Amino acid sequence: MDKNVKLPGTPYSSDDFKKGKIPYVEDVPKARYTWSAGIAMSRFLEELKNGRIVARKCHECGRVYVPPRMFCSYCFRPTDEWVYVKDTGRVNTAVVSYIGADRGKLGEPLVVAVIELDGASEGMGILHKLGNVDPEDVKNRKVFNMRVRAVWKKPEEREGAITDILYFEPIE
């Protein structure tokens, strides 16, 4: 800010807070959770450890839900069957982020995509990172419909989390 500009009001600096010149109360909310994953998500996470992506199928409408759910949102009835889908698919859309959660600049841009998995119903799939994809290919729209495959953590490093898949990369 230009120091020569005289603004109305009382100027503050962060130092004034540190020195206690400005009254304020500081408090940090504490809230911790251990979410029950439930039947569908538990199996999904367990199967990630095995390097597999499991889904649930509704026999009425034929939808294959991934991530799996125990109910069909469209027929409103329980889903019927566990099925595996492939760890390959097609990019529906992608984004290139140059900033992190705190708006700080990222060293390497992060590419994230919505991926429709092979074997799942249209519109079902996974939100995940893309690796070995040039951000330029997102900008020039080559990324649309790009065929990709999951790159998994080593089996001994997997912990039953979505991050057991490191990223998806283009299939040559």
Place this chain on the structure above:
Amino acid sequence: MGRDVAIIGIGSTNYTPMTTEYSYKELMFEAALKAYEDAGINPRKELDALVTAAEDFWEGVSIFDEYIPDQMGAVLKPALTVSGDGLWGIIHGYMLVKTGYFDIVAVEAHSKASDIDNIMDVWRIALDPHYHRPIVDNVHMFAGLEMMRFMEEYNVSREALSMIVVKNRYNALYNPMAPYGTKTDIETVSNSEVVSYPLRKMDISEYSDGATVVVLASREVAEKYDKEPIWIEGVGWISDSPNIEEWDLACPSHVVLAASMAYSQANIDNPFKEIDLAEVDDRYSYREFQSLVALDLTNGYMMDELVFEGVISPSGELPVNPSGGYLGMGYPLEAGGLVKLYNAVVQLRGEAGPMQVGDVEKAVVMTRREFPSPSSAVVVLGR
């Protein structure tokens, strides 16, 4: 004013201290499936809107309303979340039907209290950060303050408070959805560990997990179904100032006003005479008495007389919390009001089995959104 609104379906999971095997979505689905079956509707075709009552801090997810449609049959339908107790959800659903734009509205609330690792710290976040957090570190102290003032002004004995706990936990033995049913005695309750004097451990309802769904419909729709509709005859909800220093701690003004709002809509002049059943707030033992006072349901009896002379027992003049209340069913956070309403509907329909208190024509349901919120909701139901 406007058109009549009925309850045409209810569904619920059981309530239990822990539900580690199910996700909240799976609990909601079970309750919804039962409620839609009870109502005889296909939600994909007939449901016009969904209301859930949920609080982001209980869920651990902000903007929680985005997670509600799938398991409720409400994908691509109008949905909203009320950040409050389930009874506020009912009132919002009721108003949607009243507008004339929605014929069938589902209301849902659930509790996954067991997913919260440090629930007392989450309660603490509700306290005023400037004035109260530095002084009070646990919400039960608010209850202790209220309890002290109430006992003083209404001359309640320790034994009568303990008897409320004995009664409600015994009632819960007859309620298949209640986890805290037991036979206990005055001495055990009165000698349980002190939490915030005069409040003792057994004066406080334990938490429970579960989900409950209620289906509302307009008169035109309700009359098409075989099930006897239960009518929402009056609703009221009131919020007081957030400052505890300003409250009437003995007889909460917000309950008095919410009740008067609901009673006037329901044309109730003499609540004790006209109401056959009350499912009221009993988060803490003293609250059952306090709720009855504020709801004008004591008929001049002293507090001790109400419980020791059996006035509020399941076979008494005015059965209060025959479901076991929160003391017997557990306190399921924002699902509290819906659980109470569910149990009132079961009684009105005459489907309460061993819990049935006789012929119930009119019932009142009342909950508070807990400390530090000085707010309450009242719903009058009738056949």
